[in-house]
Amino acid sequence: xxxxxxxxxxxxxxxxxxxxxxxxxxxxxxxxxxxxxxxxxxxxxxxxxxxxxxxxxxxxxxxxxxxxxxxxxxxxxxxxxxxxxxxxxxxxxxxxxxxxxxxxxxxxxxxxxxxxxxxxxxxxxxxxxxxxxxxxxxxxxxxxxxxxxxxxxxxxxxxxxxxxxxxxxxxxxxxxxxxxxxxxxxxxxxxxxxxxxxxxxxxxxxxxxxxxxxxxxxxxxxxxxxxxxxxxxxxxxxxxxxxxxxxxxxxxxxxxxxxxxxxxxxxxxxxxxxxxxxxxxxxxxxxxxxxxxxxxxxxxxxxxxxxxxxxxxxxxxxxxxxxxxxxxxxxxxxxxxxxxxxxxxxxxxxxxxxxxxxxxxxxxxxxxxxxxxxxxxxxxxxxxxxxxxxxxxxxxxx
Numbered sequence: 001x002x003x004x005x006x007x008x009x010x011x012x013x014x015x016x017x018x019x020x021x022x023x024x025x026x027x028x029x030x031x032x033x034x035x036x037x038x039x040x041x042x043x044x045x046x047x048x049x050x051x052x053x054x055x056x057x058x059x060x061x062x063x064x065x066x067x068x069x070x071x072x073x074x075x076x077x078x079x080x081x082x083x084x085x086x087x088x089x090x091x092x093x094x095x096x097x098x099x100x101x102x103x104x105x106x107x108x109x110x111x112x113x114x115x116x117x118x119x120x121x122x123x124x125x126x127x128x129x130x131x132x133x134x135x136x137x138x139x140x141x142x143x144x145x146x147x148x149x150x151x152x153x154x155x156x157x158x159x160x161x162x163x164x165x166x167x168x169x170x171x172x173x174x175x176x177x178x179x180x181x182x183x184x185x186x187x188x189x190x191x192x193x194x195x196x197x198x199x200x201x202x203x204x205x206x207x208x209x210x211x212x213x214x215x216x217x218x219x220x221x222x223x224x225x226x227x228x229x230x231x232x233x234x235x236x237x238x239x240x241x242x243x244x245x246x247x248x249x250x251x252x253x254x255x256x257x258x259x260x261x262x263x264x265x266x267x268x269x270x271x272x273x274x275x276x277x278x279x280x281x282x283x284x285x286x287x288x289x290x291x292x293x294x295x296x297x298x299x300x301x302x303x304x305x306x307x308x309x310x311x312x313x314x315x316x317x318x319x320x321x322x323x324x325x326x327x328x329x330x331x332x333x334x335x336x337x338x339x340x341x342x343x344x345x346x347x348x349x350x351x352x353x354x355x356x357x358x359x360x361x362x363x364x365x366x367x368x369x370x371x372x373x374x375x376x377x378x379x380x381x382x383x384x385x386x387x388x389x390x391x392x393x394x395x396x397x398x
Contacts, residue, residue: 053109082106
């Protein structure tokens with residue numbers, strides 16, 4: 001069991017990181033309705049949530065219908081924040097002791113970042129980059145400004161089976177935070193117990209909190225929930241298909257759900273409304289032809305194995321879909337092909353053998369992907385393109 005050392009915290013402020021999902025909702029609901037479940041008065045509690053901007057509407061409805069009335073009745077402070085822009089920062093959407101609505105969209109949405117980068121959610125160094133950018137950085141920014149290093153109790157709604165997650169979190173003790181995990185250390189409530197508590201309390205199932213396209217919540221059980229969520233809210237399913245479409249245009253290996261494409265998922269489950277909304281979304285877009293180049297370096301410890309890949313993306317044409325399709329055909333001299341997902345691309349430089357390897361394609365996708373490449377890319381592309389046997393130094397291959 002995850003243990004923590006508690007100091008004399010009787011007078012410290014308490015912050016609940018509220019993810020709006022099952023576990024943190026169970027903590028909040030019990031604290032609001034069962035005074036014996038907590039060791040502090042509710043006027044010392046701040047419920048803090050960071051909006052990704054892409055939550056399904058069912059999340060808003062559940063929180064507004066069941067939890068906001070309890071917050072208003074008890075005078076709990078509810079702070080809703082969002083990332084300000086791609087550059088970072090945070091914006092306070094609402095800070096109130098009588099909240100009336102859940103503000104699910106701020107000036108920036110996670111999908112804005114994915115659309116601009118032409119990618120789907122990714123993991124790096126065992127961390128979900130989407131959660132880090134949309135929630136972690138935002139929450140840390142607010143907490144740092146609010147407490148300025150002064151100690152506070154930071155409550156995380158990790159369920160009883162999430163011991164490793166809690167142990168990892170316990171290592172982050174910056175900003176004066178004293179982490180606590182009541183579901184693990186005090187109540188020993190697992191996810192199933194939290195679900196049942198909310199069902200008994202509010203008379204309806206509570207949904208897991210996740211963006212409408214989230215691949216990390218789409219395991220065996222989560223996949224079924226995702227399908228039903230798309231069926232109930234076709235617009236969020238269409239958003240998933242559109243984000244994936246652009247990502248797969250730039251990289252065919254970027255299927256949203258591993259080996260399963262979002263389009264395949266919608267077709268397999270007969271989600272005709274989702275597919276229709278997706279096609280409508282594509283029809284109203286302006287389109288671009290993107291030049292996509294890659295340098296695939298060898299691994300530092302094994303020059304025969306694949307290492308880090310560098311990608312350069314550059315917009316070479318923008319217009320209507322008809323004009324962009326014609327531009328692609330002209331640039332590719334008739335070499336463009338359209339795959340089973342309706343994505344058109346042309347292979348200009350097939351991937352070279354060995355490492356470092358090069359490849360270049362032209363791809364047709366909705367407008368919006370930002371031109372981007374690292375500072376050293378152009379020089380190394382030029383050298384490797386003309387000297388394909390040149391191996392970059394270890395520092396670059398890392």
